[in-house]
Amino acid sequence: MKFSISREALLRPLTLVAGVVERRQTLPVLSNVLIQVEGDQVALTGTDLEVELVGRTVASQVEQEGGATVPARKLMDICKSLPEQSDIQLALEEGRAVLRSGRSRFTLSTLPVAEFPNIEDGASSQELSIPRGTLKHLIEATSFAMAQQDVRYYLNGMLLDIQNHLLRAVATDGHRLAMCSRQTEVAVAEPQKMIVPRKGILELSRLLDDSDEPVSLTLGATHLRAHTGDFTFTSKLIDGKFPDYERVVPKNGDKVLIADRAELRQVLSRTAILSNEKYRGVRLYLEEGNLKVMANNPEQEEAEENVAIEYTGPGMEVGFNVGYLVDVLAVLDEERVQMTLADPNSSALLEEPGGGDALYVVMPMRL
Numbered sequence: 001m002k003f004s005i006s007r008e009a010l011l012r013p014l015t016l017v018a019g020v021v022e023r024r025q026t027l028p029v030l031s032n033v034l035i036q037v038e039g040d041q042v043a044l045t046g047t048d049l050e051v052e053l054v055g056r057t058v059a060s061q062v063e064q065e066g067g068a069t070v071p072a073r074k075l076m077d078i079c080k081s082l083p084e085q086s087d088i089q090l091a092l093e094e095g096r097a098v099l100r101s102g103r104s105r106f107t108l109s110t111l112p113v114a115e116f117p118n119i120e121d122g123a124s125s126q127e128l129s130i131p132r133g134t135l136k137h138l139i140e141a142t143s144f145a146m147a148q149q150d151v152r153y154y155l156n157g158m159l160l161d162i163q164n165h166l167l168r169a170v171a172t173d174g175h176r177l178a179m180c181s182r183q184t185e186v187a188v189a190e191p192q193k194m195i196v197p198r199k200g201i202l203e204l205s206r207l208l209d210d211s212d213e214p215v216s217l218t219l220g221a222t223h224l225r226a227h228t229g230d231f232t233f234t235s236k237l238i239d240g241k242f243p244d245y246e247r248v249v250p251k252n253g254d255k256v257l258i259a260d261r262a263e264l265r266q267v268l269s270r271t272a273i274l275s276n277e278k279y280r281g282v283r284l285y286l287e288e289g290n291l292k293v294m295a296n297n298p299e300q301e302e303a304e305e306n307v308a309i310e311y312t313g314p315g316m317e318v319g320f321n322v323g324y325l326v327d328v329l330a331v332l333d334e335e336r337v338q339m340t341l342a343d344p345n346s347s348a349l350l351e352e353p354g355g356g357d358a359l360y361v362v363m364p365m366r367l
Helices: 007-020 072-081 132-145 198-207 261-272 322-331
Strands: 002-006 032-038 041-047 051-058 061-064 066-071 087-093 096-101 104-109 124-131 157-163 166-172 176-183 192-197 214-220 223-228 231-236 255-260 281-287 290-296 302-308 316-321 336-341 348-351 358-362
Touching: 002 007, 007 032, 007 041, 007 051, 007 072, 007 087, 007 198, 032 072, 051 198, 066 072, 066 104, 072 104, 124 132, 132 157, 132 166, 132 176, 132 198, 132 214, 132 322, 132 358, 157 198, 176 322, 192 198, 192 231, 198 223, 198 231, 255 261, 255 302, 261 281, 261 290, 261 302, 261 322, 261 336, 281 322, 316 322, 322 348, 322 358
Parallel strands: none
Antiparallel strands: 002 061, 002 087, 032 041, 032 066, 041 051, 051 231, 087 096, 096 104, 124 214, 157 166, 157 192, 166 176, 176 358, 214 223, 223 231, 255 336, 281 290, 281 316, 290 302, 336 348, 348 358
């Protein structure tokens, strides 16, 4: 293997591919990136056995085709620290990768290409194409609610629910739920539900932009594959049963208030400063035209804020984890937010006034 390439042409795919590579690995070869050169095409592959990402770029000159695996982070850090627009020559010499650029030379260790694992191609059941912006919006509206390292492993990811002309993303950690649906032009023979692991969702989101350019999804029994531009992303699916999210959405709320989203977010963030650091609980007192927000902590410190709202009806007091409310207000992009409550023991429903494509459920806290 021996080729020349501009720093910029190598750096963009390398940065994204290196994002998949874990720093601490059980298999040494997994901290490497696989470089394969065929014709003038250079393919870079990174994997952690759960998620695999292949990025393609074009070499300015190829003297010898071939492949090698080199330490991903070190290669990326070297490329980043080289001057802009510099030319890079990468060659395999006596079992080591030698990178030359200008008056610099770096020699990196390699591991055999044959040791590099390949995520098997499962039988794919169907392919669909959707605008990148649609998928990115669904992920950004819901991904914050995914669980992290929950023993209920099926919560450590996002449910993609694909129905005829409808694509829905759902995430929950058991305390809150985020759901976003978008109409699409996709026609499917039968609805499909798949749970994509948390890391897969976050890496996929990095590949997407807000454009209407299509991303092509290949759905398999155990894998999801996405093709976008010069990248091919593959993720294993979580084998488990996702909770019946339709049942979680509260239907009987009779107390509906509308508030300025940015103002409510600031009020909650300020009140949170004096909440109990462990439980992060705040109390909401609902009154006609006003919402009082209070917090206190074991040091006997207290915060009290009032925010004007649109509400007529009986008063009520309810407690929430303030972080969960602030997270929702951070992803909603309307100027106002609608909150529906039933009683102090029922979950709150947050959405755009009149309903939008996303809705959020937050469970109350006993304070």
